[in-house]
Amino acid sequence: MQHAQTVVFGGSGLDRAAHLRGRDDVMTKALADGAPVLPVWRGKPLVDGAPGEGPVALAFRDMAHPVLAEVEAAPVFLGLDGAGTHLFAADVSGWVPDDVDEAQVGAFVDRSVQQHPSEAASGAGFAELRGIMAALTPRDAELAATARGILQWHATHRFCARCGGDSQPVQAGWQRRCARCGAGHFPRTDPVVIMLITHGENVLVGRSPGWPERMYSLLAGFVEPGETVEDAVRREVLEESGVRVGPVRYLASQPWPFPASLMLGCHGIAETTEIEVDPAELDDARWVGRSEMLEVFMGRHPEIAGARQGAIARFLLEAWLADRLDPEAALPPPRQREAF
Numbered sequence: 013m014q015h016a017q018t019v020v021f022g023g024s025g026l027d028r029a030a031h032l033r034g035r036d037d038v039m040t041k042a043l044a045d046g047a048p049v050l051p052v053w054r055g056k057p058l059v060d061g062a063p064g065e066g067p068v069a070l071a072f073r074d075m076a077h078p079v080l081a082e083v084e085a086a087p088v089f090l091g092l093d094g095a096g097t098h099l100f101a102a103d104v105s106g107w108v109p110d111d112v113d114e115a116q117v118g119a120f121v122d123r124s125v126q127q128h129p130s131e132a133a134s135g136a137g138f139a140e141l142r143g144i145m146a147a148l149t150p151r152d153a154e155l156a157a158t159a160r161g162i163l164q165w166h167a168t169h170r171f172c173a174r175c176g177g178d179s180q181p182v183q184a185g186w187q188r189r190c191a192r193c194g195a196g197h198f199p200r201t202d203p204v205v206i207m208l209i210t211h212g213e214n215v216l217v218g219r220s221p222g223w224p225e226r227m228y229s230l231l232a233g234f235v236e237p238g239e240t241v242e243d244a245v246r247r248e249v250l251e252e253s254g255v256r257v258g259p260v261r262y263l264a265s266q267p268w269p270f271p272a273s274l275m276l277g278c279h280g281i282a283e284t285t286e287i288e289v290d291p292a293e294l295d296d297a298r299w300v301g302r303s304e305m306l307e308v309f310m311g312r313h314p315e316i317a318g319a320r321q322g323a324i325a326r327f328l329l330e331a332w333l334a335d336r337l338d339p340e341a342a343l344p345p346p347r348q349r350e351a352f
């Protein structure tokens with residue numbers, strides 16, 4: 013689709029320099045020479061600037077900085093910046109703040125910011141990525157999504173999935189190897205379909221249990237083993253809302269490191285309109301017309317608050333409203349089911 017690369021986390025062309033990941037000597041030297049390291053605390057990157065108040069920038073520090081004193085594992089190599097500087101991220105979750113609000117941290121909407129004592133002068137703090145993603149530059153957004161995703165993977169994959177033995181990071185943090193059986197393990201990314209389902213001038217939205225009040229968004233679900241993206245769209249929409257979908261096409265993607273999803277934005281044409289919600293999956297689903305969706309985006313709809321800024325759902329809905337989807341005539345017909 014047009015402008016697909018402008019989605020938040022949509023990719024800034026970061027040079028990940030994968031050929032350097034096996035070079036322990038290069039990594040060690042870069043870190044010793046003061047390479048920039050992004051501290052990440054419980055999935056929250058260190059940033060300059062307050063959430064909700066203008067631009068926010070990632071705050072990199074060198075390994076000698078006290079905020080990085082709690083680092084237990086070697087920093088992960090993120091890639092090279094435009095000047096050829098090696099960029100890293102490190103997990104500082106071992107730090108225990110004096111006044112952490114456990115009900116906030118990790119919540120769906122976490123507005124709390126934690127400040128390490130050594131950052132009192134700089135004003136930098138650890139902020140939830142979902143709350144700041146739209147205020148970051150595309151490069152910072154890609155670096156932050158990458159750092160959060162890979163560090164969360166390390167935090168939850170300490171043991172070998174084959175034999176249960178201890179595993180260790182290798183390849184500058186892009187693999188883990190089992191010390192007992194030697195198996196290599198790679199960071200996982202879970203494909204999720206998220207779909208703009210339209211019928212004429214209406215779009216299908218729903219709300220999941222536990223979402224903030226009035227929040228509605230596009231339906232979404234995990235792709236299952238053995239399933240195509242298109243079939244996943246049709247299955248998820250039918251399961252959750254009872255609506256049958258015909259033609260489906262891919263539009264744009266968004267890395268979504270909460271904790272490890274890759275959102276595959278699709279457009280599907282509904283063949284039926286009757287809604288029968290699966291209460292285990294959704295609180296509600298409804299068709300919303302163009303003018304009604306415009307009210308939602310202007311914050312004037314009495315019953316619906318829109319998908320959050322920066323999320324691909326909002327991006328796809330805005331593209332639909334602005335007629336930036338490619339012509340529907342280009343949609344391929346549903347694939348014929350053939351017996352193999």
Ligand SMILES: [Zn+2]
Nearest residue numbers: 172175190193
């Ligand atoms: Zn093993």
